Amino acid sequence: MNDINTKLTEIFQEVFGDKTLVINDEMTAAEVADWDSITHISLIFSCEQAFNIKFTLAEIAELKNVGELKQIIAAKQN
Amino acid sequence: MSKEIPINTILNTKEQDYPVTAAFLAQFFERSTLLLRSQIMFLLTEREAFFWPTAEKILKLNQNIDGNPIDALLEYTVAFLREQIKFLSTGDYRYDETTFDDAFKEVYDNPDVMEAFYLEGLLVTHAFWPIHLDMHRFFEESFLQQLKQEESLGVELGFGHGLYLFEILDKYPKTKALGFDISQYSLAYANKLLLQNGIAADRFDLALGDVREPLSFDDSTLDWCVFAEVLEHIPTPDFALREIARCLKPDGLAFITTAINSNAIDHLWHFNTLDEVTAMLNANNLEIVALKELPLADYDSKSKDPTIDCAFVCKPLV
Ligand SMILES: C[S@@+](CC[C@H](N)C(=O)[O-])C[C@H]1O[C@@H](n2cnc3c(N)ncnc32)[C@H](O)[C@@H]1O
Numbered sequence A: 001m002n003d004i005n006t007k008l009t010e011i012f013q014e015v016f017g018d019k020t021l022v023i024n025d026e027m028t029a030a031e032v033a034d035w036d037s038i039t040h041i042s043l044i045f046s047c048e049q050a051f052n053i054k055f056t057l058a059e060i061a062e063l064k065n066v067g068e069l070k071q072i073i074a075a076k077q078n
Numbered sequence B: 001m002s003k004e005i006p007i008n009t010i011l012n013t014k015e016q017d018y019p020v021t022a023a024f025l026a027q028f029f030e031r032s033t034l035l036l037r038s039q040i041m042f043l044l045t046e047r048e049a050f051f052w053p054t055a056e057k058i059l060k061l062n063q064n065i066d067g068n069p070i071d072a073l074l075e076y077t078v079a080f081l082r083e084q085i086k087f088l089s090t091g092d093y094r095y096d097e098t099t100f101d102d103a104f105k106e107v108y109d110n111p112d113v114m115e116a117f118y119l120e121g122l123l124v125t126h127a128f129w130p131i132h133l134d135m136h137r138f139f140e141e142s143f144l145q146q147l148k149q150e151e152s153l154g155v156e157l158g159f160g161h162g163l164y165l166f167e168i169l170d171k172y173p174k175t176k177a178l179g180f181d182i183s184q185y186s187l188a189y190a191n192k193l194l195l196q197n198g199i200a201a202d203r204f205d206l207a208l209g210d211v212r213e214p215l216s217f218d219d220s221t222l223d224w225c226v227f228a229e230v231l232e233h234i235p236t237p238d239f240a241l242r243e244i245a246r247c248l249k250p251d252g253l254a255f256i257t258t259a260i261n262s263n264a265i266d267h268l269w270h271f272n273t274l275d276e277v278t279a280m281l282n283a284n285n286l287e288i289v290a291l292k293e294l295p296l297a298d299y300d301s302k303s304k305d306p307t308i309d310c311a312f313v314c315k316p317l318v
Helices: A002-016 A037-051 A057-062 A066-077 B007-014 B019-031 B037-046 B048-063 B069-090 B100-108 B111-128 B130-146 B163-171 B184-195 B237-247 B274-283
Strands: B152-157 B175-181 B204-208 B222-228 B248-260 B286-295 B308-316
Touching: A002 A037, A002 A066, A037 A057, A037 A066, A037 B069, A057 B069, B007 B019, B019 B037, B019 B048, B019 B069, B037 B048, B037 B111, B037 B130, B048 B111, B048 B130, B048 B163, B069 B111, B100 B111, B111 B130, B111 B184, B130 B163, B130 B248, B130 B286, B130 B308, B152 B163, B152 B237, B163 B175, B163 B184, B163 B204, B163 B222, B175 B184, B184 B204, B222 B237, B237 B248, B237 B274, B237 B286, B248 B274, B248 B286, B274 B286, B274 B308
Parallel strands: B152 B175, B152 B222, B175 B204, B222 B248
Antiparallel strands: B248 B308, B286 B308
16 A cells, blocks of 8 residues: 555656645545646546556546545555 | 535526436536536536536437436546547647548447447537537537528538437428438437437438548539538548538538547547638638637636637638
8 A cells, every 4th residue: 555655646746747745545636726637537547557457437437535546546456 | 626516506496497407417416526527517607508408408319319428428528538648748649640440440430439438428528518518509609590491401421429410400490411421330329319309211311421532412512511520530631621612502501610639539630720720621612601719728727638629610612
């Protein structure tokens, strides 16, 4: 999980263009300025490449917060 | 993101007049935590008068052919955004002038795309993407209203889902329509959409056809032509436009749309500016009568998406 957190932080910093961004499990799109449809798909796309996984449509559409994103990634890596 | 507005209150007040749309939105907001949410909020607040009746009409057309519109809309949107993100980093569209056959195989002739989400998803974007809703309003006000009440004949090239054909045939009982599309799945979907929504079978004739080939009409024989979101899909846009200009009557009208700096799962012709499009129309014997430029930035100034859609009403240059 720590590994995921480190990589995911880098992805968020890159996608939002903010090197100081710190993520936490409860963080939702509503709290992060600029987290809109296109940045959302950028995040998904970067995660797919970084972790070598593929998200389903339901996962992409229904994702609630960063914690859930981490769980999905962890489950897919196993 | 726009600020949250009380969705349930809005849906309750609209439920009686627009039951299909209200039910769609209630389910949509339950499912989608993020995708298209701020865009739909925008429609509910800034486009209320046009949005509700248009969404109700489109969702009912789709309901009558047993659709699954929420999934289709989400999947179409995700597929588009994935391609647009690749374009932002590479500057290239998915296909180019030499690879139309790949687009045909992977998209137009592929039921896992066309039947699974493409046709239905694209249909409902005309209500649920602000940029497409505004394009549809331009179609109604600047093109549809201008057609003749008398007996007439027209064609749509690359009709896809068939929404434009429905609008024209529904409003003008004396017009007849022909249609060509390269996809067997578009052909089946649009036939069903028209027939199951009350358009008599003897008023239209849809067939497989390829706009890279000459049109099968004599000069100056068509009263109207629709050519929407096809220019950016074909390796021979100049030729197709010249054919349209040739076949239109001197008082005939064409409705033409395309996208600038906007990749998708099947785009190959990259327009960089509006000027490139207007120059292409003029160079191929079409005079612009009305024009609507729709930059995505007008809807969301912070978005990284550089898409500009544009729509034209044209007449043949004489
Ligand atoms: C983006 S859809 C547009 C559908 C509809 N006109 C609209 O504006 O929403 C593109 C359509 O063009 C069709 N198409 C692509 N290449 C074509 C070609 N060479 N000849 C005829 N139709 C083509 C596709 O099968 C698809 O139905």
